[in-house]
Amino acid sequence: MKIRTLFSELAKALGNAIWFLVLLFPLMVMKVNVIGGKALVTFRWNFVPVLFITAFVLSFIWKRALIWNEHRQDKIPSQTFSYKIKVTLQLYFKNKAIKIGSTLLLIAFVGVFPFLFGMYHTNVMITAFIYVILALGLNIVVGLGGLLNLGYAAFFAVGAYTYGLLWKYVGPSFVSAGVDTGWLFWIALPLAGIIATIFGILLSLPVLRLRGDYLAIITLAFGEIVRMVLQNSGQITGGATGISLIPRPWFFGMKLAPKQAAVYIYYIVVVLVIFTIYVVRRIEDSRVGRALEAMREDEIACQAMGIDLVRNKLITFALGAFFAGIAGVVLAAQTTYINPDSFTLWESIIILMAIVIGGTGSIPGAIGGAMLLKLLPEYFRPLAQYRMLIYGVAMILVIIFKSDGLLPRHRKQYTFEEKSDSNASAGAAK
Amino acid sequence: MNIDGNAILVIENLSMVFGGLRAIDSVSMYIKKGEIAALIGPNGAGKTTIFNCITGVYTPTEGTISIARNGTASGESLRKIQGLKPNVINHLGLARTFQNIRLFSNMSVLENVMIGRHNSLKAGIFNAIVRDPRTREEEQRVIEESYEILKKLNLHMFVNEMACNLPYGAQRRLEIARALATDPFLLLLDEPVAGMNPQETKELEETINIIRDQEQVTILLIEHDMSLVMNVSERIYVLDYGRLIAEGSPQEIKSNPEVIKAYLGE
Numbered sequence: 001m002k003i004r005t006l007f008s009e010l011a012k013a014l015g016n017a018i019w020f021l022v023l024l025f026p027l028m029v030m031k032v033n034v035i036g037g038k039a040l041v042t043f044r045w046n047f048v049p050v051l052f053i054t055a056f057v058l059s060f061i062w063k064r065a066l067i068w069n070e071h072r073q074d075k076i077p078s079q080t081f082s083y084k085i086k087v088t089l090q091l092y093f094k095n096k097a098i099k100i101g102s103t104l105l106l107i108a109f110v111g112v113f114p115f116l117f118g119m120y121h122t123n124v125m126i127t128a129f130i131y132v133i134l135a136l137g138l139n140i141v142v143g144l145g146g147l148l149n150l151g152y153a154a155f156f157a158v159g160a161y162t163y164g165l166l167w168k169y170v171g172p173s174f175v176s177a178g179v180d181t182g183w184l185f186w187i188a189l190p191l192a193g194i195i196a197t198i199f200g201i202l203l204s205l206p207v208l209r210l211r212g213d214y215l216a217i218i219t220l221a222f223g224e225i226v227r228m229v230l231q232n233s234g235q236i237t238g239g240a241t242g243i244s245l246i247p248r249p250w251f252f253g254m255k256l257a258p259k260q261a262a263v264y265i266y267y268i269v270v271v272l273v274i275f276t277i278y279v280v281r282r283i284e285d286s287r288v289g290r291a292l293e294a295m296r297e298d299e300i301a302c303q304a305m306g307i308d309l310v311r312n313k314l315i316t317f318a319l320g321a322f323f324a325g326i327a328g329v330v331l332a333a334q335t336t337y338i339n340p341d342s343f344t345l346w347e348s349i350i351i352l353m354a355i356v357i358g359g360t361g362s363i364p365g366a367i368g369g370a371m372l373l374k375l376l377p378e379y380f381r382p383l384a385q386y387r388m389l390i391y392g393v394a395m396i397l398v399i400i401f402k403s404d405g406l407l408p409r410h411r412k413q414y415t416f417e418e419k420s421d422s423n424a425s426a427g428a429a430k
Numbered sequence: 431m432n433i434d435g436n437a438i439l440v441i442e443n444l445s446m447v448f449g450g451l452r453a454i455d456s457v458s459m460y461i462k463k464g465e466i467a468a469l470i471g472p473n474g475a476g477k478t479t480i481f482n483c484i485t486g487v488y489t490p491t492e493g494t495i496s497i498a499r500n501g502t503a504s505g506e507s508l509r510k511i512q513g514l515k516p517n518v519i520n521h522l523g524l525a526r527t528f529q530n531i532r533l534f535s536n537m538s539v540l541e542n543v544m545i546g547r548h549n550s551l552k553a554g555i556f557n558a559i560v561r562d563p564r565t566r567e568e569e570q571r572v573i574e575e576s577y578e579i580l581k582k583l584n585l586h587m588f589v590n591e592m593a594c595n596l597p598y599g600a601q602r603r604l605e606i607a608r609a610l611a612t613d614p615f616l617l618l619l620d621e622p623v624a625g626m627n628p629q630e631t632k633e634l635e636e637t638i639n640i641i642r643d644q645e646q647v648t649i650l651l652i653e654h655d656m657s658l659v660m661n662v663s664e665r666i667y668v669l670d671y672g673r674l675i676a677e678g679s680p681q682e683i684k685s686n687p688e689v690i691k692a693y694l695g696e
Contacts, residue, residue: 278559282558282559283555286561286565286569287553287569287572288553288554288558290545293534293537293541294534294537294545297534297536297537298534302545303516304485304517304520304528305525305548305609306520308517413538413541414538414540415590416540416576
């Protein structure tokens with residue numbers, strides 16, 4: 001029986017290999033050279049076995065992997081390899097010394113990173129951290145609220161342009177008054193958060209009744225509208241050329257060299273990431289977070305329990321937009337130049353992908369996903385032309401084999417322990 | 431319509447039209463403070479539609495629905511609620527359960543009830559971020575209150591379980607617990623014993639009586655299980671093809687020829 005199934009699988013793989021060979025024959029084997037107006041077809045026959053064997057092996061492995069994946073759930077969870085690793089790790093981290101030690105190590109690493117590595121790596125890290133903030137912000141909307149938002153880059157743009165326009169229109173009067181233009185960053189940071197929040201509320205007003213696909217389409221359209229407006233209102237926003245020479249943040253009135261400025265912005269963004277994590281965690285574990293959780297689970301029941309869905313959706317969009325606005329200001333300060341091309345649909349998709357790969361709703365997942373999607377392409381530049389292909393394959397693999405993401409969410413659950421003196425105590429499990 | 435002195439829910443000439451279908455046809459009824467009333471009728475008679483109109487899921491095509499928390503005869507103090515949003519109506523003191531169970535299945539039993547307590551809490555987004563002592567105290571309090579509610583419905587042994595892992599009967603009771611957590615004065619139960627065995631039905635019958643007697647919550651229920659309806663309810667409304675065909679005590683309904691015709695045919 002076992003051998004027969006193996007044979008049938010091999011036969012299927014053989015069939016797939018032949019099919020692939022036929023499909024890819026014109027692409028991989030035939031080669032057309034146009035010399036002197038004449039098309040010369042050469043056949044690279046040595047490609048045939050390579051193609052055939054690769055397709056055969058991959059097809060067989062893929063089939064086996066799918067079967068393995070299907071039977072994975074049958075095993076008792078406590079006996080699986082991944083579970084054992086998890087338990088061992090948990091045991092290690094229960095140990096206070098290890099826990100504190102590793103936290104300190106992480107803090108120290110993040111702290112000295114710009115001095116250990118050069119300016120290039122610092123800048124790469126700043127970009128990655130900006131995306132971490134974005135992913136955490138979108139995670140509130142998609143992960144907590146369950147509202148699919150495909151126009152998130154629009155809020156990012158609103159943040160960046162708040163700073164850009166502030167520089168363009170208020171900057172000159174700062175210069176003429178003799179005030180350091182670096183101050184603008186610190187004005188723009190909260191202002192961008194507020195303006196992005198207002199945009200978030202404005203967007204959510206028309207989409208309150210929508211869910212799922214419709215919501216995704218509307219938010220997508222909103223994202224494109226914002227970009228188009230920025231691109232086509234040339235007198236105000238500078239159009240496609242964007243806004244340049246945006247000042248770097250003020251630092252006690254000192255004129256920082258580019259390298260020092262990068263280090264400085266690095267620390268600012270680290271603080272902002274910590275702030276974001278803190279806020280998101282607190283909200284997740286509160287009355288508001290609970291209501292969002294319930295809204296994602298069942299809107300009708302949620303409303304019947306007296307929870308105002310309109311208000312909840314407004315809160316979700318506004319919070320998500322707030323963090324995107326902040327991230328936008330940092331981006332403008334880091335690159336000192338912004339134009340509408342930095343806020344395309346592709347940016348929204350990348351952020352969404354970071355969340356899905358990391359684990360929807362999970363904070364470590366959003367951080368990990370954003371780092372992965374921003375750092376890997378940076379350090380594998382030679383593979384840049386295969387980027388889309390790799391993203392696509394990674395996405396498919398994650399969805400099939402680990403549908404809840406690489407670092408899935410472990411929601412803090414409210415529990416109740418009754419004590420002997422009937423004095424109730426509440427705590428968190430998981 | 432002859433309205434009793436202490437009506438807390440008054441429905442007058444309620445009609446609901448879906449396209450060409452008249453799901454409810456000028457129904458008038460009222461619920462007295464402190465009673466257990468039942469709404470019965472064959473499948474598709476429009477019972478759940480009436481519930482949906484009362485709780486704000488649908489806006490009725492015609493007619494009025496009014497409530498009075500304390501029970502009063504004079505028309506002026508009645509408050510019209512038709513067309514209000516479900517959450518507002520819940521806020522006014524009407525809570526419901528669903529025919530097809532609608533629990534937050536990936537949340538724990540305790541959390542389901544905590545969602546019901548949502549409106550009795552005040553913490554906003556800034557309290558959540560700052561987590562001041564008042565908010566922490568409030569969170570602690572809601573956990574204890576929720577546990578007390580679970581205890582009343584004999585669900586406290588499941589307190590930390592996931593709602594989806596509960597046995598069927600317990601899930602139905604959890605729906606009631608969650609509705610009770612919103613501090614209603616009128617509880618609308620949509621087929622509370624559907625799919626339950628006789629033992630569970632018996633237990634729920636007691637629970638319904640306890641809720642009414644101890645919590646002073648008025649109850650209106652939709653049910654197909656006639657033994658439960660006849661045992662617990664004091665007044666019964668019978669609905670057929672969207673029209674009210676009978677009203678009265680269980681004895682009256684049992685012997686009403688119209689009702690028998692509606693249920694058994696001619």
